[in-house]
Amino acid sequence: MSAATPPLIAVEGLTKHYRAGRGLFAGMVKDTPLVRAVDGISFSLGRGESVGLLGESGCGKTTTGRLLLKLTEPSAGTIAYDGQPLSPLAGPALRTFRRQAQLIFQNPFDALNPRFTIARCLNEPLINAHVPGRERPLYIERALDLARLSRGHELLQRHPHQLSGGQLQRVVIARALILSPEFIVADEPVSMLDVSVRAGILNLLRDISRDLALTAVYISHDLSLVRYLCERTIVMYLGRIVEDAPTAALIDEPLHPYTQALVAAVPTPDPGQSRAPLPIGATPPDARRPTIGCRFADRCPKVMEKCRRIDPPAFTPVEGRSVACHLYGDAS
Numbered sequence: 593m594s595a596a597t598p599p600l601i602a603v604e605g606l607t608k609h610y611r612a613g614r615g616l617f618a619g620m621v622k623d624t625p626l627v628r629a630v631d632g633i634s635f636s637l638g639r640g641e642s643v644g645l646l647g648e649s650g651c652g653k654t655t656t657g658r659l660l661l662k663l664t665e666p667s668a669g670t671i672a673y674d675g676q677p678l679s680p681l682a683g684p685a686l687r688t689f690r691r692q693a694q695l696i697f698q699n700p701f702d703a704l705n706p707r708f709t710i711a712r713c714l715n716e717p718l719i720n721a722h723v724p725g726r727e728r729p730l731y732i733e734r735a736l737d738l739a740r741l742s743r744g745h746e747l748l749q750r751h752p753h754q755l756s757g758g759q760l761q762r763v764v765i766a767r768a769l770i771l772s773p774e775f776i777v778a779d780e781p782v783s784m785l786d787v788s789v790r791a792g793i794l795n796l797l798r799d800i801s802r803d804l805a806l807t808a809v810y811i812s813h814d815l816s817l818v819r820y821l822c823e824r825t826i827v828m829y830l831g832r833i834v835e836d837a838p839t840a841a842l843i844d845e846p847l848h849p850y851t852q853a854l855v856a857a858v859p860t861p862d863p864g865q866s867r868a869p870l871p872i873g874a875t876p877p878d879a880r881r882p883t884i885g886c887r888f889a890d891r892c893p894k895v896m897e898k899c900r901r902i903d904p905p906a907f908t909p910v911e912g913r914s915v916a917c918h919l920y921g922d923a924s
């Protein structure tokens with residue numbers, strides 16, 4: 593992103609806390625643990641940029657994606673979309689935002705109503721956006737072409753259970769693109785698919801991001817996926833950003849010890865390959881546990897005394913990169 597070009601999305605101090613527990617009244621009971629799903633993160637997304645949000649389960653990446661799409665409201669902090677704060681959006685301005693910003697679901701088997709035909713699934717967003725009936729076939733044909741699906745009557749009259757996982761995910765992608773959005777969030781877009789069809793979906797996502805100049809956030813636990821799709825990667829750990837860098841630099845020379853562990857767990861550049869175990873152990877981070885100092889200290893092979901006392905801020909050891917780790921700060 594050029595310094596003269598304002599970002600499409602600017603996030604400042606974004607925070608999402610909620611009370612853990614089950615049942616309707618869990619959130620109202622004071623002694624249920626507070627989950628710090630997202631805990632004061634700041635970043636911006638340039639127009640046309642493809643950015644990976646990378647981290648283990650529980651790091652806050654999916655919550656961040658939902659906040660960016662205004663599917664949930666932040667506890668604190670702000671998101672500006674095209675210069676406008678997202679929180680107060682309502683009425684026609686919110687409807688315009690909903691057209692411009694779309695989600696590609698993780699699980700195509702849950703994303704489509706099983707009782708609807710594919711034609712009805714694709715018509716739904718057009719009806720919600722008040723697209724006139726006579727124009728809808730053109731929108732549908734364009735979306736099917738973008739997702740490299742047949743325009744034929746046969747596909748449109750099928751129900752979701754009659755399609756393969758790969759075809760279903762292409763329908764989900766077609767539906768996300770049907771209103772010509774400028775921003776997409778794709779949450780683990782191939783994790784529920786058979787390995788044999790993943791490469792085709794990854795190629796499709798890479799091509800549409802580039803050809804439509806989409807601003808895209810790809811949420812994943814898989815470094816090979818963000819390596820394939822994203823020019824920049826933001827690594828999250830327990831609700832915080834620990835590293836933000838161009839993807840190639842992040843993989844060639846990971847700075848944060850957590851990123852180093854993620855990189856060490858990827859055996860080959862093949863996006864279909866499964867990962868090696870994390871060299872820091874598989875204990876998932878617990879966002880309910882309050883921490884003092886660095887949140888990664890319990891798993892960090894390079895932990896120092898001050899790491900347990902002082903929460904590291906983001907340092908900029910190299911132009912265009914940031915890392916929240918005392919190894920890159922001053923010596924105090």
Ligand code: SF4
Pocket residue numbers: 848849850886887888889892893894895896899904916917918919
């Ligand atoms: Fe490890 Fe300390 Fe850096 Fe945290 S601040 S990642 S504990 S070296």
